[in-house]
Amino acid sequence: MTEPTEPRFNLVDEPWLPVIDAGGRQTEVSVRDAFRRSGELRRLVGDLPTQAFAHLRLLLAVLHRAVEGPADADHWAEVRDGWDATLARVDAYLDAVHDRFWLRHPTHPFLQVPDLRTAKDEVFGLSRIVCDGPGTSTFMTTRLGDNLETASWPEAARWLVHAHAFDVSGIHSGAVDDPRVSSGKGFGIGTGWAGQIGGVHLHGATLRETLLLNLIAPDEVGLLGGEDDLPAWERAPLGAAPEGWPAEVADVKSLTYRQPTGPVDLYTWPTRRIRLFGDDERCTGVVNAQGDRATPHNRFDVEPMTSWRYSPVQTKARGAHTYMPAKHDPERAFWRGLSALIPGMSEPAGAGLPSRRRSPAVIEWAVYLRRHGLLGAEQIDVQAVGIEYGSNESVYAELVADTLTLPTALLTEDGRPLADVAVLAVDCAEKAVFALGSLAQNVALAAGGASDDDGPRDRASAEAYDALDREFRRWVTSLRPGVEPAERRAVWQRAALGVVQTIARDVIAAAGPAALVGRTSGGQFRDVGIAERWFRKKLREVLPHAFEQAPTTAEQATTTEEVA
Template identity: 45%
Template sequence: MPTDGGATGFDLTERPWIPVRRRDGSEAELTLTEVFEGADSGPNGIRRIVGDLPTQEFALLRLLLAVLHDALDGPAGVGEWQELWEAKELPVQQIRDYLGRHRDRFDLLHPKAPFMQVADLHTAKNEFFPLDRIVADVPNGAPFFTMRARGARRLGFAEAARWLVHAHAYDPSGIKSGAVGDARVKNGKGYPQGVGWAGNLGGVFLEGRDLRETLLLNLIAFDSDIRTDDQDRPAWALPPTGAAALRGAEQVYRPYGLRDLYTWQGRRIRLFADDDGVHGVLLCYGDPLDAPNQHHREPMTAWRRSPAQEKKLGKNQVYMPAEHDPARSAWRGLESLLQGRAGRQRGEAAERLRPGVVEWAAHLANDGALSEDHPVSVRTVGAKYGTQQSVIDEVTDDRVNLRITLLARRSAQLRQAAIDAAADADQAVFALGNLATGIARAAGLDTEAPRAQARDRGFGELDHLFRVWLAGLASDSSPQEERRKWQRQVRRAIASVGRELVDAAGERAWSGRIIETDKGDELWLTAGRAERRFHYELATALPLTQEPDEPGD
């Protein structure tokens, strides 16, 4: 029993615990049942989940998807999915009946099978520990930038449930408590087994205009390319776990499908509570799940081919989850989100695979089940770990707004124009960085900081412009003309920043000095010469901005 002071139960189907934002901007905390009941586009409908961290939102969304998949036992194919989409509301009664059948397994404090926990989990010394071990917003060495400067001493049942779900998904690696009954334990300790499954991912999901749309856009049919087995069930529909991890055939063949994967028990956890809330936790390692070549199972991340893993594992083809770079906006990695099998050469496997949820949306558009001009947001969420993956250093959260038409097969030229437009921005900002470098060299100064600052400024100027431009691409847009419009915006914005850099150049930069070029020649470099080179590079990077009679150099 996970309680120690008389707490009688906390039914997640009837007690509020999931934070949401409604379409009118107000926020609330709802029961699991209420979330599905209010997920439509009505005046008080739910716009989205709002977790304590973006990673918590991602973990909770996957839990909701597991409930919906299992309640429907589907959708089996595009036809069933389209019926759900056109119904304008979720099958609430079917979901309510399902949650009623599994009600005991959604009790956070159940004496024998507490939600996502092991009731009798214990160490040889019967210890438990502070809740900092599962609360990810308790900082590591930075106590002045948090409301939890003294740690998480006690949590309400609702918040504890959210961090419980998050821990299974994103818990860091490192040495953990050793549970009695786990054969991997040595000297009372559980040695590093890697981060929670979602922590391996550069998380991606599609966000619609309300929660109902978001759930359905990510509800992949069982006849898709994502593998699903008849044994696929979420954690609460499988026998309760013990301290031991999966072994034998189960370890080889699981996860059986999306329901199993979305509720993967990557940790063994036991909460300790009394009537006033949760005050302790025991956190141990659970079921391992290796990242290589899980692209046929995991749809919520892009994938990259890994030569290093191919060599290590002795395999011809290994794909790894493509993680997010916290310093890089999502639109700058647009190719990995939109391009189906990027970098593929004749006879060679693709270098990158777009996320399965994006592939699924493209399939819906190609089959006419989803309007090509329907707006969606591609959300990117991820955790960056530090110190041997034992702490979470950063959490990334970004979105790219676009229309489904960019994913459709018949919009290949428009999709390529969008990808090329992101590359145009990169090339223009590269030229801006060269200008900052040239001015600094002309003045005899270090070039690294000016270049980095100029690039940051350039991407900052283009960020909003690109997002607006991308969201405006529709099924009747002309790829060539839209890209021309974009290049003109880029040239105006980057040229303006360039003028500011030149105007701010000091007398030393204008006077210049002799430098040695990469070819070994000597060159008198001045701010004026760097400026001329900048305009040449900018015109070369953005050829569609040149007038017919404008020289190319």
């Protein structure tokens, strides 16, 4: 391994960002070319969706700083409509910060500490930052099975950015000059910042549209920002200690971490202290130590790309109303959290308490653009990206990546009745699936199954949600201006009824003679007939409009066309 005596591999100029071009081919572009070609490029990609999410946030930080805003709707429209002038400002900005984007540099390598080392001068394998390295992940990526001993410098750059955003928690290398190190170890400060949230962003037909849709004006959606909201490359070069800390201190507990200043700051938050090793051709090793800690409590004023949930536990512990990021549940489809996406749809957390959920500021921004006549599209794609960690967040467990296409009418005041119908559709579907799960469980108990075996319930519910997922995604796009909300509600409830009834018939058909005879369990007699009657009664309660007079054959054909 050789250390650079002069700068090598500048991310502004060298291709390293994976993208899909207009022809559907995957290629790599530099930061500068990502902007210059943004109108023809379809989207960012990566070895994992989380990698593309981290790269998007980096590009947004560049764009925010280049345009010095936007400040409001007029400024945003100026950025969009005068895109050639915007590109000129981006070029000028990248020229100004060019020296901070050298991946290999003797004094200030990009998002790294040039002299970072352990007391034993250890250098570790790239599995310390590559998401699918042995012992850290079960993900299947293009890297799995390859030799993790080396990586190209473009690949190393991608995993460097990803590590700051999504690295696991737990013990890391103890860096010399980090006052937090004890017995040669850097004890956990949490995952990378993006790993602490349930990532949500808007997606357009091109990279340019995606950048613009997520280019928020902080003041207009209740976020902090301004001149002190700086990315990592405009702050002082990183050292081993957290920013603002001395290398030696008598009592570490007496020091506090700096607070995020705004979205741009969090888009490039340096959760780790990293140093890449290698030669002119390949990256061959890494040191990955603890960096700056950012706690998630009430960060809705600086982080726009997540929903928030009211936390009674944290509220009690902190003595003030507290919201935490609403992380994605790998077992729960994105559409089932619709009420947390649409502004103003969440119920209070309790009597006299604030809303149970807060919508992502990036969705609030879409509402703002729509209100000002700047969002003309009839539909918008909302993407969810996140990671579920396991074992005290020290390993990667599950990846979450989902996209939901929503009619923009749901984001307007005039579209509130349609939004109500959409949110109610999720609620009644979940209640119908619960009834189906109870049917499956009761039939299993009638056949002699164990009362603590949730397998029948879980299998029936999973099958139902899988079928409802396809139905809901088609149906929700039919909620366009001019449609009758009550009619759309009935269409959905009939679709949901059809799904659960089909699965219920399979459950009953497979019940067997023992379930037909029935038995007493927990002091209650159950057989298939009793279970089925309860199920049908429950469906009439939770899907009442599905049992109203069905439309004629011609009406059904029209409905099918609308939903499709």
